[in-house]
Amino acid sequence: MSLEDMYKEVILDHYKRPRNKRELLGATASCHKTNPLCGDEITVEVREDGGVLAEVVFSGQGCSISQSSASMMTEALTGKDRASAASIARAVRAMLAAEAEPSEDELGDLVALSGVRRYPVRIKCAALAWDVLDEALADGTATGSAPH
Ligand code: ZN
Secondary structure, three states, X not given: OOHHHHHHHHXXXXXXOOOXXXXXXXXXXEEXXXXXXXXXXXXXXXXEEOOEEEEEEEEEEOOHHHHHHHHHHHHHHOOOEHHHHHHHHHHHHXXXXXXXXXXXXXXXXXXXXXXXXXXXXXXXXXXXXXXXHHHHHHHHHHHOOOOO
């Protein structure tokens, strides 16, 4: 099986059995965005607890790339603090922009998204969940709860 086929398998697996695709009670941040080029929709909800992304969930519909990226993102970021989450998000964006080779140690299943670099129109699909997360966390900071 070629690397490309393995990546396709990973993406299809997350598409068919999405992780953390549910509603979140007690979300501290959330955002919804669409990718009109493809008809993708993603909502991300986060429950932040003591600076850690204790729960990261998504809901939405669209192509396999957009939905599997969201599923993999929730797995990669759950339990991470903001700095680690930002670092993973940067690494994913660098990978999608072909600025850096992905590190499986850092990105896990997310390296499967490196296959979309050859299909520029799909890069927006892969980036959608990350754009939603960025905005959710930015808003979350602005309106976040008071410090303890
Ligand atoms: Zn798409």
